[in-house]
Amino acid sequence: MTTRARREREKEERRQTILRAAREVFLEEGFHRATVDSIAERAEVSKGTVYLYFESKESLLAHLLLEGLAALLGYLEEAYAPDRTLDAEERLRRLGWAYLQFFQREPHYFRFLMAVDRGRFRETVSPQTYRQVLEASLEGLNWVVRAIEQGIEEGSFHCCDARQAAATLWATLNGVLELMAHPLRQEMVGVTPDVLYRTAIETVIRGLR
Amino acid sequence: MTTRARREREKEERRQTILRAAREVFLEEGFHRATVDSIAERAEVSKGTVYLYFESKESLLAHLLLEGLAALLGYLEEAYAPDRTLDAEERLRRLGWAYLQFFQREPHYFRFLMAVDRGRFRETVSPQTYRQVLEASLEGLNWVVRAIEQGIEEGSFHCCDARQAAATLWATLNGVLELMAHPLRQEMVGVTPDVLYRTAIETVIRGLR
DNA sequence: TAACCACGGGTCATATACTGACTACAAGTC
DNA sequence: GACTTGTAGTCAGTATATGACCCGTGGTTA
Numbered sequence: 001m002t003t004r005a006r007r008e009r010e011k012e013e014r015r016q017t018i019l020r021a022a023r024e025v026f027l028e029e030g031f032h033r034a035t036v037d038s039i040a041e042r043a044e045v046s047k048g049t050v051y052l053y054f055e056s057k058e059s060l061l062a063h064l065l066l067e068g069l070a071a072l073l074g075y076l077e078e079a080y081a082p083d084r085t086l087d088a089e090e091r092l093r094r095l096g097w098a099y100l101q102f103f104q105r106e107p108h109y110f111r112f113l114m115a116v117d118r119g120r121f122r123e124t125v126s127p128q129t130y131r132q133v134l135e136a137s138l139e140g141l142n143w144v145v146r147a148i149e150q151g152i153e154e155g156s157f158h159c160c161d162a163r164q165a166a167a168t169l170w171a172t173l174n175g176v177l178e179l180m181a182h183p184l185r186q187e188m189v190g191v192t193p194d195v196l197y198r199t200a201i202e203t204v205i206r207g208l209r
Numbered sequence: 210m211t212t213r214a215r216r217e218r219e220k221e222e223r224r225q226t227i228l229r230a231a232r233e234v235f236l237e238e239g240f241h242r243a244t245v246d247s248i249a250e251r252a253e254v255s256k257g258t259v260y261l262y263f264e265s266k267e268s269l270l271a272h273l274l275l276e277g278l279a280a281l282l283g284y285l286e287e288a289y290a291p292d293r294t295l296d297a298e299e300r301l302r303r304l305g306w307a308y309l310q311f312f313q314r315e316p317h318y319f320r321f322l323m324a325v326d327r328g329r330f331r332e333t334v335s336p337q338t339y340r341q342v343l344e345a346s347l348e349g350l351n352w353v354v355r356a357i358e359q360g361i362e363e364g365s366f367h368c369c370d371a372r373q374a375a376a377t378l379w380a381t382l383n384g385v386l387e388l389m390a391h392p393l394r395q396e397m398v399g400v401t402p403d404v405l406y407r408t409a410i411e412t413v414i415r416g417l418r
Numbered sequence: 419t420a421a422c423c424a425c426g427g428g429t430c431a432t433a434t435a436c437t438g439a440c441t442a443c444a445a446g447t448c
Numbered sequence: 449g450a451c452t453t454g455t456a457g458t459c460a461g462t463a464t465a466t467g468a469c470c471c472g473t474g475g476t477t478a
Contacts, residue, residue, distance in 0.1 A: 003466075006253035007434090014435095035455060044215035046437045051457065212437075216463090223464095244426060255466045260428065422477080433466070440458080447452075 068109035088151030277318035297360030
């Protein structure tokens with residue numbers, strides 16, 4: 001039936017509407033102060049409908065996080081290009097660029113991931129959700145780790161703890177992205193954000209040689 | 210309830226989807242050959258849903274016509290500006306311009322009105338629908354009639370049958386609009402459509418003086 | 419001419435989606 | 449420790465959508 005496709009489309013749209021509303025309310029109020037009623041109201045549905053699409057308030061949070069991370073992972077995997085042969089430095093540059101892309105194209109997800117991962121996140125969600133989020137995050141970092149390990153094997157990077165090095169790169173880039181959101185800081189630094197971003201990547205790469 | 214507004218919006222959207230589908234199918238197949246099943250399919254709903262929103266196949270046609278005419282009447286009334294004082298010629302120019310606007314902004318309605326009003330329309334619909342459509346059409350023409358009568362009263366137009374003059378203007382403009390849809394004819398004439406349109410209006414007005 | 423059949427307008431019992439008043443309970447307040 | 453408040457989560461009731469079906473019409477064949 002032609003109808004089938006349309007109905008599924010509409011269902012997915014409603015789901016997304018609810019997720020978007022939840023994201024906004026969580027960002028504005030924080031998870032604890034946010035109420036399911038206000039999410040429902042923002043999404044223009046009844047509370048019952050929210051529970052028709054998501055089993056609990058926490059699962060709204062989990063879906064936001066996991067879908068955001070899934071999107072990021074998509075960007076990273078494509079950048080890494082596992083089935084192409086690229087040298088380690090090239091891979092790192094591409095991964096860094098992908099992260100910037102994610103930041104620019106999915107600003108909501110990015111902001112949300114950043115906002116959630118501070119404060120008492122561990123106590124907020126079930127151990128299960130916590131584990132899933134942790135695993136997805138690690139999976140992201142792993143693309144970077146893999147590129148660095150490749151560089152060590154190839155002899156172009158000096159020997160070091162790859163995970164630690166990956167974390168350094170990640171933290172560095174976060175710092176630059178954070179700066180992008182603050183015009184004042186940007187002006188203080190006096191460099192356009194993308195030059196700064198590129199410089200940051202190159203600096204870390206040089207440090208790894 | 211916040212929900213209320215959204216639900217009414219969605220209902221109206223569905224209604225419009227069905228109307229649009231009906232318009233397309235009627236134009237492609239003609240009223241008789243068109244089937245309600247194919248309209249439902251195009252609108253991605255079941256036949257039952259079509260009958261939930263419209264009571265019959267004919268009422269689909271009637272709504273398309275009457276809503277199209279209502280839109281046109283809106284343009285005309287605004288152009289005539291009953292509560293402002295304008296001279297007759299200015300009113301005619303504005304009415305002509307409004308008709309062009311309608312043609313450009315509501316091409317679907319325009320095409321549909323043109324297409325339906327030939328062939329065996331009278332036998333196709335109930336006398337009731339026929340009367341309503343006729344009345345709405347006359348109401349449109351009446352704005353033109355009124356402007357011409359005003360010109361006669363003011364002494365700027367020579368005495369004539371206002372209705373007949375209005376029909377002349379209308380037919381003239383239809384001719385130009387028809388031409389607009391045919392690039393070849395346009396090229397033959399060698400004048401840009403809006404110059405032609407303006408000329409046509411001015412010619413008729415001059416003829417009325 | 420009569421028997422048949424395919425088509426398509428219109429119906430309605432059923433299925434799906436949505437609602438919001440309600441319950442239960444946790445966290446504060448006196 | 450009783451009492452209030454606020455909110456996560458439930459469910460009986462309602463609104464909306466579906467498509468198998470009914471039935472008349474107009475065309476076809478014997």
